[in-house]
Amino acid sequence: MYCNKILSVFIVYFSLNLSHGQKDIKFFRNDYIYLEATESFYKINSLTKNFFDAKRACSLEGASLWYPENKEEAEAVISYWNSTQPTWWSVTLGMSDLIVKGLFETIDGKRVSDVYHNWNLGEPNNSGNIEDCVVIVSTGKMIDISCNIMNPFICKKTLQSLEWNQQCNMPDLDYKYNEKTEKCYKIHPVPLNWTEAYNVCSSEQSHLPVANDWVVINTLVKLFETAPKEWNAGSYLRGMYHLGIHNRFNDGWQTVKGTPFNNSLALWGTRLNEGSYDQCGAMFYTGRLTQVDCSLKSFFICEHDRVDLTSHTKNEENLPI
Ligand SMILES: *[C@@H]1O[C@H](CO)[C@@H](O)[C@H](O)[C@H]1NC(C)=O
Ligand SMILES: *[C@@H]1O[C@H](CO)[C@@H](O)[C@H](O)[C@H]1NC(C)=O
Ligand SMILES: *[C@@H]1O[C@H](CO)[C@@H](O)[C@H](O)[C@H]1NC(C)=O
Ligand SMILES: *[C@@H]1O[C@H](CO)[C@@H](O)[C@H](O)[C@H]1NC(C)=O
Numbered sequence: 001m002y003c004n005k006i007l008s009v010f011i012v013y014f015s016l017n018l019s020h021g022q023k024d025i026k027f028f029r030n031d032y033i034y035l036e037a038t039e040s041f042y043k044i045n046s047l048t049k050n051f052f053d054a055k056r057a058c059s060l061e062g063a064s065l066w067y068p069e070n071k072e073e074a075e076a077v078i079s080y081w082n083s084t085q086p087t088w089w090s091v092t093l094g095m096s097d098l099i100v101k102g103l104f105e106t107i108d109g110k111r112v113s114d115v116y117h118n119w120n121l122g123e124p125n126n127s128g129n130i131e132d133c134v135v136i137v138s139t140g141k142m143i144d145i146s147c148n149i150m151n152p153f154i155c156k157k158t159l160q161s162l163e164w165n166q167q168c169n170m171p172d173l174d175y176k177y178n179e180k181t182e183k184c185y186k187i188h189p190v191p192l193n194w195t196e197a198y199n200v201c202s203s204e205q206s207h208l209p210v211a212n213d214w215v216v217i218n219t220l221v222k223l224f225e226t227a228p229k230e231w232n233a234g235s236y237l238r239g240m241y242h243l244g245i246h247n248r249f250n251d252g253w254q255t256v257k258g259t260p261f262n263n264s265l266a267l268w269g270t271r272l273n274e275g276s277y278d279q280c281g282a283m284f285y286t287g288r289l290t291q292v293d294c295s296l297k298s299f300f301i302c303e304h305d306r307v308d309l310t311s312h313t314k315n316e317e318n319l320p321i
Pocket of ligand 4: 193194195196294295296
């Protein structure tokens with residue numbers, strides 16, 4: 001009884017300690033920097049996107065499209081952006097009036113009047129009746145614009161919301177460790193085309209699986225057994241999953257890691273000719289490989305290589321013990 005109590009106190013202490021581990025390191029992803037002033041991670045995206053694509057890009061990385069909570073955060077982030085991207089005029093914010101015209105809300109459902117709302121004089125003015133999105137300019141003023149305008153954007157992740165998948169050594173808790181391959185896998189239940197699937201895995205710091213040996217192939221076959229096979233929201237390639245092999249450069253089959261694919265015939269199911277449009281790899285549930293048209297949708301699995309924590313820790317003084 002008494003012993004149990006001590007044990008549970010110990011377990012609580014221990015797990016608190018573990019969950020605090022990652023927060024102490026203050027590491028989310030290599031491509032995000034940590035600002036102490038706001039206790040959050042940010043990524044400055046110089047590849048411009050419209051509001052919808054920017055919002056999605058942040059979300060795929062486990063973060064969200066940035067908006068300032070308050071004046072302090074606006075200043076801290078703009079000051080960082082000023083020092084790294086001095087030529088930028090504005091960035092798209094994670095707010096819009098797309099749900100109810102005229103009611104500007106953040107993407108997590110707060111009224112903009114309850115967060116930072118330093119509108120430029122005369123804004124928002126819904127010019128041309130098409131301005132449902134918002135940018136902030138480097139002076140800290142906000143202006144409404146069309147959601148289709150391509151702009152730089154910033155993704156944000158709060159330290160508070162950071163969780164860590166210890167086994168897979170990554171923030172995404174949906175990845176499951178596999179002992180046979182010593183890699184982690186996440187099953188994606190919505191079919192996408194090969195290029196989109198590639199992008200999703202890449203955003204999750206993973207890649208489509210490279211099935212060039214039997215251990216991986218057998219592992220994938222096992223995963224397929226538990227994975228979804230039916231989808232009723234459009235057409236998709238039945239009975240197979242995307243693989244991380246392709247001939248997109250038209251110079252021979254290669255893996256998504258840029259290495260030549262060992263084109264050992266034994267692994268192929270249906271093999272089409274080289275000149276075909278089918279330049280992407282897929283795998284039947286049985287483990288046989290095939291070539292498919294890259295624009296066709298299929299279910300997919302992302303594979304994550306565990307990386308040594310210390311090798312992707314930026315703040316050297318905060319190395320994990
Ligand atoms: C950022 O740069 C703009 C334009 O040079 C300047 O007006 C603004 O005060 C700067 N903001 C911060 C927080 O450094
Ligand atoms: C709305 O504001 C923009 C600046 O963002 C300005 O160019 C435009 O003339 C204004 N339109 C109206 C109808 O006031
Ligand atoms: C390719 O795979 C086959 C069959 O598994 C193996 O015998 C061969 O050595 C491999 N070739 C290379 C270059 O790895
Ligand atoms: C895959 O889907 C995306 C988004 O729908 C589309 O932009 C892209 O062109 C498609 N890729 C191919 C190879 O068809």
